[in-house]
Amino acid sequence: MSSDPWGRVDETGTVYVRTAEGEREVGSWQAGSPDEALAYFQRKYDGLVVEIGLLERRVKTTDLSAKDATAAIGHLRAQVTEAHAVGDLAALEKRLDTLVETVESRREERRAEKAKQADEAKVAKEALVVEAEELAASEQWRAAGERLRALVDTWKGLPRLDRKSDDELWHRFSHARSAFSKRRKAHFASLDAQREEARKAKERLVAEAEGLSRSTDWGPTAARYRDLMTEWKAAGRAQREHEDDLWNRFRGAQDVFFAARGEVFAERDAEQGENLKVKEGLVEEAEKLLPVKDLKVARAAFRSINERWEAVGHVPRDARPKVEGRMHAVERALQESEESEWRRTNPEARARAAGLTGQLQDAVEKLRGQIETARAAGNNAKADKLQRELDGRQALLDQALKGLEEFGG
Known part of the structure; x- marks a missing residue:
């Protein structure tokens, strides 16, 4: 008979392993010596040690899922429980128990990390929803539209939440985008309608201008052209694809008339030369208004200059494009400043601020009394x-007055 601390071979060749519960038969050996039998079954034990060691490394060094790790531990535990091997099986069971604890710990860590990521994703999505709802009221159509598209891309990059929370946030997010799109569509539809009305009005003006281009009734026709120009400016801008063509036809009709009148009144060339000098002086005066520092003052000054400009009369035809182009450049710059000022201010918000300020002033005066x-x-x-x-009311009033100053008064 042969034995070691963890097993023995009896006289019949039966091999036993020693456990805390007592001896358990693991096999028989008839082909060699008892020592060879023990060595054989000890190698089977060593194989289990290797498998457990490999699983321990996989759990610690790879992203093996808790589910797969638990299944692998259960498989190895069954092998250890029924092992036909000689060795410290209890030690292997203990290592497997420790591995179970490790896997459970990692499972909890992953759950916590997943919960943390879900919380962060919820906060991020709520922030996107709030920003989208703020943008829904914006009139910065291009910038707000581009920002909303960027928010959608950001949203797509975030993980999903639980179905209820994700659906509720997405509903708000989608509603904000739809509200902005509807407002933008309505705005541009209104703008298109205004431009279409301007186009029709300018086509009528062009038709009349072209009809007058062959007139030889110089005084009244020239006066009518001035009226047509006033009506042209009041009509607003047509669609871009029509505006330049209509303007060229309108100016072309006037050019035909005034060229004919110029040929007839060649003696007026000297007068037109003087007109050019006056208009060049007016242009220089107008150009000094740029860059615009005080829009109200600049508008008033330009109106005065423009009234004098209109009163001057015609200049030589070859000089007209340049001098008028310079004047139009100043006018466009003023229009851009007006548009910028309009975008910067908000009449409704200003009215609310003024109303709040008045209420606070009344309250302060009442408290003083x-x-x-x-x-x-x-x-x-x-x-x-x-x-x-x-x-407290005085502090609120000071803030309200400061806010009102930011609206320009």
Whole structure:
């Protein structure tokens, strides 16, 4: 018979392993010596040690899922429990128990990390929803539209939440985008309608201008052309694809008329030369208004210059494009400043700010009167209480006045 601390071979060749519960038969050996039998079954034990060691490394060094790791541990545990091997099987069971604890710990860590990521994703999506809802009220159509598209890309890059939360946030997000799109569509539809009306009005002006181009009734026709120009400016801009063509036809009709008149009144060339000098002076005066520092002052000054400009009369035809181009450049710059000022201000918000300021001013004046009355009556406690309330209202009034100044007055 042969034995070691963990097993033995009896006289019949039966091999036993020793466990805490007692000996358990693991096989028989008839082909060699008892020592060879023990060595054989010890190698089977060593094989289990290797498999457990490999699983321990996989759990610690790879992204093996908890589910797969648990299944692998269960498989190895079954092998250890029924092992036909000689060795410290209890030690292997203990290592497997420790591995179970490790896997469970990693499972909890992953759950916590997943929960953390879900919380971060929810916060991020809520922030996207809030920004989208703010953008839904914007009139910066291009910038807000581009930003909303960027928010969609950001949203797509975030992990999904639970179905209910994700659906609720997406509904708000989608609603904000739809609201902005509807407002933008309505805005441009209105703009298109205005431009279409401008196109029709300018086509009528062009038709009349072309009809007058062969007139020889110089005075009245020239006066009518001036009226047509006034109506042209008042009509607003047509669609871009029509505006330049209509303008060229309108100016072309006038050019035909005034060229014919110029040929007839060649003696007026000298007068037109003087007109050119005056208009060049007016252009220089207008150009000094740029860059615009005070829009109100600049508009008033330009109106004065333009009235004088209109009163000057015609200049030599070859000089007209340049001098008029310079004047139009100043006019466009003023229009751009007006558009910028309009975008910067918000009449409704300004009205609300002015109303709030008036209410606060009334409240402050009322509190001051109540304090004086309380002091006069010797009721200092009430006066002190009212004074604290006055201090708070005064602080709000100061803020409101500051806000009102930001609206320009």
